[in-house]
Amino acid sequence: MARILVVTHEHDRFLGRRDILLRRSSPYMLFDILAELKRRGHSVRVQQGLSTPFSADIAVLHVDATVTPTDYVDYASSFAFCLNIGAVDISKRRISGALVDRADSWQGQVIVKSNLNNQGIPETFLNRQSQRAGKPQLFPDMPVQEPYAIHESIGDIPQSSFDRADLVVEKFIPERERDGFAARFWVFCGDRERCTRYVSPKPLIKASETIRREPVPVPDELRSLRRALGFDYGKFDFVVHDGRAVLLDANKTPGRPSNLRRMFAAGASDLADGFESLIRGVR
Incomplete structure (x- = not known):
């Protein structure tokens, strides 16, 4: 033991x-x-x-x-x-495989997100708890977090979004379904895992708001990314776009809805x- x-x-x-x-x-x-x-x-x-x-x-x-x-x-x-x-x-700027910049040739929809995990909610919580304990904020100068915003093209984004260190711009590439949108969630610990494809009526997919789910295999490129990012335990959110797995989010402290x-x-x-x-x- x-x-x-x-x-x-x-x-x-x-x-x-x-x-x-x-x-x-x-x-x-x-x-x-x-x-x-x-x-x-x-x-x-x-x-x-x-x-x-x-x-x-x-x-x-x-x-x-x-x-x-x-x-x-x-x-x-x-x-x-x-x-x-x-x-x-696990900042988006480090882990995301869908990032674009203002000079990118991508013609599809894009989404503006916080560079921080979970929109910076964990950092905001730790700041509040630290202040309650009479201590300085752990993450000073936290920006006001804004909801994720989907745009039809790169040209529709305020150009200031590309200059802000707290924001990233990604291709918006959920897997399209007749009745909604899909994304895949891979949970792992050591050599055990489960990978599930969730379908939601909402374009921003959360496991707690899905209408159906099914087990799917883990792409080899995701396994390589896991090793490169140093994960023994955690959760990866990804999609398969044009036949290629694209990592969108990596979480080292996954929650349980x-x-x-x-x-x-x-x-x-x-x-x-x-x-x-x-x-x-x-x-």
Whole structure:
């Protein structure tokens, strides 16, 4: 059995409030995997912040921010093996395969997004919690986050959007369906995975708002990208456009939508098998 340490930011909310039965919950998918690992006999500790260091056989760097702060990366590097130690920057400008610039020849629709993961909501939350604790903001000068905006062409975008470091412009290339739009979500941990194609009536596809879903294979180019981006555990959002897989988003701290938590929890056992394969690799 292994001693597992999950390193989260001191202001993160990895462990949510207790419910009426005094059971812990969490907005994160890793919570279900850890619960299964505990059931199998592994020791699991969540370290919130860096003030009290702990020892462990294997660590998980689980800081919910687009770019993990350097002090957390340095601390996580002190362990013999730490999951996602290479996946410390998941900004769109680094991971997206659909980026365009003002001189691009792309003729189709485009979408303007935040360069930050999840529209900068995690950074805004950490800033608020830090201020409540009487400390400086962790991410000062955060821009006001705007909703994603779809445009018919590059020429329809305000040219100032290309000059802003907090925004990116991407080709808008969801997989078109007769009754909506589709995108693919690949969840993985070690050598275990599931990849699902979701169809939604809305052009901005969320797993919680889909009308149907089906399992699909993982393209080889996505596996290569996973290795290059340093992911041991996480979720990739992608589409297949003109026969090629295009990565749109990479998440190192994937959540579990409230209306799909039962489904996500059901898959935790398989992902826990993947976690144990990583433990065996370390040993």
